[in-house]
Amino acid sequence: MELNELKIIGPEGQPEELIVELLIQGLIDAVVEEWTDA
Amino acid sequence: MSAEPIKCLIIHTGAPANLFRNLMALRAVKQLYPQLELHLLVSEKSFDLAARVSWIKTVYPFAERSIKEAAESKTNSRPQMIQELASWLRPLVQAEWSFLVNWSFSSSSSYLSTLIPAEVKLGLIRRDHSGIHCADDWSLYVSSVVHLEVSQNIHLTDILTTQFLTALQIHVGDPTERTDSSVTSKNFFRINDQFLSNLWNYKNAQRRWITIYACKDPLNIDVWLSVATKILKSNPEINIFWIGTPEQNQKLVNAKIDDQRVSIIDSSETFDLIAACIARSQWVLSSNPYAYHLASLLGTRVLALFRKYSALTSSGPYGNGHYCMILGDQPEKDLAEKILKAWTFAQNEWSSNRLDPGQAVYRSRIRSSVEGGGVIYEAFGNEGLTISKWNALVAGQIARAWFCGWIAPVGQDLKRNQLSPSLLSELRVVQAAVPDLVRNIERAIAYASLIRENCRRLKSDKVMKLSDRKEVEQLGLNIQDIEQQMIALGSTHPSFQIFANMLRVMMHNIPGKSLLEVSQGTIEIYKRMAEGVQLLTRWLNHSLSLARPMSLREVQSKEENA
Numbered sequence: 198m199e200l201n202e203l204k205i206i207g208p209e210g211q212p213e214e215l216i217v218e219l220l221i222q223g224l225i226d227a228v229v230e231e232w233t234d235a
Numbered sequence: 236m237s238a239e240p241i242k243c244l245i246i247h248t249g250a251p252a253n254l255f256r257n258l259m260a261l262r263a264v265k266q267l268y269p270q271l272e273l274h275l276l277v278s279e280k281s282f283d284l285a286a287r288v289s290w291i292k293t294v295y296p297f298a299e300r301s302i303k304e305a306a307e308s309k310t311n312s313r314p315q316m317i318q319e320l321a322s323w324l325r326p327l328v329q330a331e332w333s334f335l336v337n338w339s340f341s342s343s344s345s346y347l348s349t350l351i352p353a354e355v356k357l358g359l360i361r362r363d364h365s366g367i368h369c370a371d372d373w374s375l376y377v378s379s380v381v382h383l384e385v386s387q388n389i390h391l392t393d394i395l396t397t398q399f400l401t402a403l404q405i406h407v408g409d410p411t412e413r414t415d416s417s418v419t420s421k422n423f424f425r426i427n428d429q430f431l432s433n434l435w436n437y438k439n440a441q442r443r444w445i446t447i448y449a450c451k452d453p454l455n456i457d458v459w460l461s462v463a464t465k466i467l468k469s470n471p472e473i474n475i476f477w478i479g480t481p482e483q484n485q486k487l488v489n490a491k492i493d494d495q496r497v498s499i500i501d502s503s504e505t506f507d508l509i510a511a512c513i514a515r516s517q518w519v520l521s522s523n524p525y526a527y528h529l530a531s532l533l534g535t536r537v538l539a540l541f542r543k544y545s546a547l548t549s550s551g552p553y554g555n556g557h558y559c560m561i562l563g564d565q566p567e568k569d570l571a572e573k574i575l576k577a578w579t580f581a582q583n584e585w586s587s588n589r590l591d592p593g594q595a596v597y598r599s600r601i602r603s604s605v606e607g608g609g610v611i612y613e614a615f616g617n618e619g620l621t622i623s624k625w626n627a628l629v630a631g632q633i634a635r636a637w638f639c640g641w642i643a644p645v646g647q648d649l650k651r652n653q654l655s656p657s658l659l660s661e662l663r664v665v666q667a668a669v670p671d672l673v674r675n676i677e678r679a680i681a682y683a684s685l686i687r688e689n690c691r692r693l694k695s696d697k698v699m700k701l702s703d704r705k706e707v708e709q710l711g712l713n714i715q716d717i718e719q720q721m722i723a724l725g726s727t728h729p730s731f732q733i734f735a736n737m738l739r740v741m742m743h744n745i746p747g748k749s750l751l752e753v754s755q756g757t758i759e760i761y762k763r764m765a766e767g768v769q770l771l772t773r774w775l776n777h778s779l780s781l782a783r784p785m786s787l788r789e790v791q792s793k794e795e796n797a
Contacts, residue, residue, distance in 0.1 A: 227343035232299040
């Protein structure tokens with residue numbers, strides 16, 4: 198699936214302000230920071 | 236109310252122990268709104284157990300470990316990882332959720348809840364470029380009060396139940412029928428307990444079993460070994476499921492405890508086996524949340540151990556008749572004896588068993604809705620109320636007043652004999668600081684009102700006369716100054732911490748973008764602060780008046796009116 202097919206609606210209905218790629222990038226960084234095997 | 240299925244996605248990427256606790260909230264909501272179609276997005280660690288809940292329609296595993304490994308190994312390029320995650324997200328994004336409830340309160344979950352569209356979102360989300368935001372009031376409370384260990388007494392299961400139910404009531408309508416059926420059950424999970432059933436012969440079934448869950452317990456293992464030895468010695472009818480790590484289990488073997496009466500289980504065994512052992516036990520003894528939340532869910536009684544009171548009130552074992560002991564700073568050499576005493580007392584409260592003086596033991600009780608509902612932990616004996624516990628009591632009432640509109644009778648759960656002279660002198664210090672706090676709140680409301688009036692006069696937020704701009708800026712700085720003073724007050728006195736923390740997070744979450752919306756939002760936030768301070772004042776006055784010397788007639792008349 199191409200990134201631009203991933204249509205999202207932001208919490209305030211502003212998809213133009215929420216760039217999917219940046220959000221997924223943020224998701225990866227947050228997982229790297231938070232996840233532990235504990 | 237629509238009988239059509241309502242599709243809800245619950246994001247729960249936290250620890251399995253928290254999932255056990257939150258499943259009770261979800262069960263309570265499902266009982267009231269049976270038309271909910273519940274789907275869970277969980278971390279891989281929780282997948283097995285979530286998949287065993289019959290009323291959950293789908294469980295999506297979130298592969299955190301693989302994501303972390305891939306990100307760190309550099310074998311996959313970032314663009315490739317992003318594409319793979321986008322593909323994984325596709326069914327979730329296209330599913331058309333009515334409700335998305337993020338119960339993880341983590342940064343990663345806030346990205347997930349933003350990426351997945353839903354008509355109504357609860358919990359943490361991301362907004363614009365300003366980071367994490369709370370989509371609802373109860374999330375504000377969890378983020379700023381519960382997770383920062385501010386003294387408060389509302390259990391997380393109750394908070395999450397209320398959060399979800401409130402949203403459902405607003406968007407779906409009242410539940411069709413009330414139900415009082417229990418949310419816990421021995422059959423909460425569809426577990427395969429064939430292995431244990433094969434061993435469960437007549438002899439075993441005749442005995443009483445308890446589980447000691449020692450795995451990942453911060454207590455020294457010798458304490459649990461000593462507890463197990465003492466229990467076996469003084470209770471010949473009891474057998475023990477001992478659940479520990481291989482090293483802990485080896486210690487038990489070396490200790491040569493009666494192996495006929497102890498079944499040793501490796502904590503890495505299947506969820507089915509661990510759950511089956513706990514379900515067959517009459518008691519679970521542990522300070523590990525995994526064990527006591529699972530036991531609560533399965534309706535097995537618990538003796539749970541806590542270091543701090545605040546951890547008990549927000550996340551102790553849920554349900555009626557569980558016992559909790561606060562360890563505090565007691566030396567470890569005395570703990571085994573004290574644990575045994577608490578457990579013996581818990582089994583036979585009415586007998587002659589007595590707790591040690593000053594031993595902090597609590598019993599859980601679900602309050603009736605007239606009393607405000609939810610679980611509370613009642614202390615045994617004449618519990619001296621500390622300022623921290625008094626704060627917890629009042630913070631809970633303030634939160635209920637803010638978010639439920641329900642105000643408990645002032646003084647509920649407060650008894651005259653709990654008020655010590657040291658507590659009273661601390662309350663007087665708090666009382667003396669209240670007028671300054673009230674003045675600050677009134678000033679903030681006045682400044683924000685002036686900004687609002689200016690905005691109404693102005694044609695644009697962006698283009699204005701230099702003098703107007705300077706005036707608005709100065710008013711904004713004044714409000715910031717007040718916010719800083721309130722935060723400083725919160726750090727000096729714990730009774731004001733709830734206001735400081737809530738103010739900071741609420742101001743960060745202020746809705747709207749225009750100056751007019753922000754000023755209106757600021758007024759509403761400070762009005763809410765004022766309501767909270769008013770309630771705090773009523774509790775202060777009540778507590779201080781309760782302690783004043785009274786004639787016998789006054790006492791009798793107060794008791795009659797209560």
